[in-house]
Amino acid sequence: MRTHTLLRAVALAGALVCGHAAGAALLPPPIADFFNNPDFSDAVLSPSGKFLAVRLGGQGKRDMLGVVDLNTNAIKVVGNFSDADIGVYEWVNDQRLVFTAAEKDKAFGDMRYAPGLYAINRDGSGFRQLAMRDGKPFITNGSMGLQRELLPWHTYLLNQPGAQDSDYIYVVDKDYRGHGVIDHVDLVRLNTVTGRTAGIVDRPGDSSWWMLDAKGEPRLTLTKDQGTISVHYRDPATKAWRKLTDFEQYTGRGGNFRPLAFGPDGTLYVVAWKNDLSAVYTYDLNTNKLSDQPLVKLDGYDFRGALIMNQNKLLGVRHLTDAIGTTWIDPGMKAMQAKVDELLPNTVNLITLPARPESPWVLVTAFSDISPRRLMLYNSETQKLTMVGASRPQIKPEQMAQQQLVHYKARDGLDIPAWLTLPQGPGKNLPMVVLVHDGPYARGGSWGWNPAVQFLASRGYAVLEPEYRGSTGFGSKHFKAGWKQWGLKMQDDLADGTRWAIAQGYADSKRICIAGAAYGGYATLMGLIRDPELYKCGVEWAGQTDLEQWRDGYWFYTSDLAEEWKQYGMPQLVADKDKDAEQLKATSPQQQAARITQPLLMGYGTADTVVPLPQGSRFYQTVKQTNPNVEWVQYEDEGHGWKLPKNRIDWWSRVEKFLDKNIGSAP
The missing domain is CATH 3.40.50.1820 (Alpha/Beta hydrolase fold, catalytic domain)
Structure with missing residues (x-):
């Protein structure tokens, strides 16, 4: 199998074909090979699939945020701190990203800052600090954030991509009472260019979690009260909330389903128990009833995973049985998975698609019991793989x-x-x-x-x-x-x-x-x-x-x-x-x-x-x-x-x- 390397600044060594060699080394691998921080952790495709956001760093270096133009392989560092590492990051749209700060070299008790929140364009322009880090208005040079009041330090990313078609995202504001205990979580719509908020979404109680629909709008929330979790649905026409079910917070007794995702047509998919094992069903919001038959049922396992959808339909299901895997419904994706598996025959290969593909690139995460995770790009036109990074390139599968x-x-x-x-x-x-x-x-x-x-x-x-x-x-x-x-x-x-x-x-x-x-x-x-x-x-x-x-x-x-x-x-x-x-x-x-x-x-x-x-x-x-x-x-x-x-x-x-x-x- 032939592979291409994606930029020497990003690519990290790693064996693409895993298996036991006849003569494994007598000396065991050094302990640091197992317990140092990974050399490479993640990358995220832009909504169009034309650009790749990557975390750049290494041992003894601060992690930076880079963007790769997949048409030219040009890379640009767009986010970095002198006193912190890049934390969580995601695309707002094809032009703009948001990210937080982190400290990989600080122990839990020595952490100085809340993560903060920042935004920048993929070409390095338009930088703005959006939220404070641990009450401090500003730490890193070059921000326009001093021109207006920042969001409080307890502002966090929602970790749901949303529509990715404007400069707006939804963020959460966690209201703490006492040490580490969250009273409720507010959902706030934020303009990442101006730093201005477009209001707080009204909530039907002390919300602890929110779900956006396929259009990126708030559609569901979980509230908690005296050990009970209630599931509330927000009508898209009236914006009114109504309760669908409730269950005990810690035992799960009571309501027999948990929300999973909204489809492009507004269908609510849920995880429900009709027998010992949970499975995926559709939920009729008009009759408040589950479908008679499950959409996804795993043999011997409760369902745990996610639905993979494009703008129009359900493409497949990511699930956990003995290992994480994918079942594709879409014939085109079945064929792509077969080709990737042919190129990488000794690993589980998870394909991640861009939200609105305008390019042939998809991400492939490959791993096995003897091979740590490696991230690659697959080009559906050339049917070739490009290495992006290996989490632990020093690990030799034949020694595992x-x-x-x-x-x-x-x-x-x-x-x-x-x-x-x-x-x-x-x-x-x-x-x-x-x-x-x-x-x-x-x-x-x-x-x-x-x-x-x-x-x-x-x-x-x-x-x-x-x-x-x-x-x-x-x-x-x-x-x-x-x-x-x-x-x-x-x-x-x-x-x-x-x-x-x-x-x-x-x-x-x-x-x-x-x-x-x-x-x-x-x-x-x-x-x-x-x-x-x-x-x-x-x-x-x-x-x-x-x-x-x-x-x-x-x-x-x-x-x-x-x-x-x-x-x-x-x-x-x-x-x-x-x-x-x-x-x-x-x-x-x-x-x-x-x-x-x-x-x-x-x-x-x-x-x-x-x-x-x-x-x-x-x-x-x-x-x-x-x-x-x-x-x-x-x-x-x-x-x-x-x-x-x-x-x-x-x-x-x-x-x-x-x-x-x-x-x-x-x-």
Whole structure:
């Protein structure tokens, strides 16, 4: 296969054909290859497809915003800061872009600015600051923003493209009450040339989310009130709101659909449950009824994804099953997908179309379990691919480990999906890490390249990632089976998966460690407590250690747990403070710390507002009284996870040494 390079200033190295080479290098890849920031992250086609906006940067450099003329391959830097990186960006129309500021080299607790908002033409003219950065009226030189009052710092992009046919966009103004808690979200129409607003869209309550229709007009909003989410529809003729349905904010009980998108003809597409698995239906706004048959139904999975439409019709569906994929309805797109897949036979290839194509270019994102994401341009006329950028060009697919989705039965008969990654080699009787996803009421993973998993596999460890009960995406039964099962049946699912891996011959029963972050950190501690014969050690970071204290908080330490979550979420999904007091004690690691005798590695950030530092430090002091094999790592100004590459590299270096010491790598 032949490919063309898109500008030496943009193109980054990356193998286009993935596969295992006969002679992989003996030395594992350096740890920085896995945990440095990606070399290349994204690019966005203009509405016509004639221009490409790209983020330009590199290690030790500020990210800039560039625009490539795809007719000439000429590139121009149009946005940059001396004190910040380019954050989110999108096209307003074919002439103009908006973007925010970001700080990739600052930890969570050391962030100085809100993102701000800026606009500029693709030729570098017409620059205007639209919104303040953290209350500061202006920081970067060259703005016309000082000539008028700027929008407040809590103004953000809506992250919906809109019509892209004028200088106007919709932005959201988030009204905060307390630390990190949003009271409501206003929708504001903004002229990106003048900086003037055309008014705030009226809302039927405390809106938390907005949806535009295919013409870019506000058509739907979600409001919240005392733990209930209501779906409201705005009539295009009268501008009046009416409620379509409502449901419980945290459990989802009640209304059986969630809005997905509006079609070009005004059809409302929704995700709804008529049985255990959700699917895509149309919703009749006149009769308030779902269609009898689903438009899209995934075998074995709840629907998660998006509809792909042009100005006239539905073209296809982007969806998540074991991996992200696309089902095309349009014959022309089916043919294009087949051609791209022929050129890139070893990867999943996701095609992204411009809004109103006037050129032959489309974007292709290619990835696999052994190949990090690469972004390419495909020319439908020449049928050739052009490399735009690779997220991690230093990663060699032939050194990576293959991933598969497996299933096992929990002790009560519930089917548990899990991701199994085996290092290169015989694949039997291996040291294994049981890696527990956070959430916990979220989907853990999907088929693709994962830095932590591939790093562990490169060091000789098998990795098992169970989608334990409570995980989403595998049906309502699977989700609801995890309610109020923290430290109980959710924990059993992890142990049953570990025993399954031993029985299958993948794992050495004497060399298994449990690990995870946030809820995964909590589950690590409970695993060491409940199943000491299974797990020889534990690695946890940012994990909840005391469920009672996590709910009540610390008078001297800031937490961003919303009162709505404490009142309507935790009693339903975790445990009720009063009714389940004994359960909370029995399932809080703080109360059982003396039972942990295995080696343990703990890591916490001083600026974590989800699981504040005292959660970890108090438990560490307690467990150290009876267990001398506990290691503690504290990262200054880090939040709920490690943002800075140097901290990620340091942490996983410690994990590597800890695992090697306690369960050893594969022979």
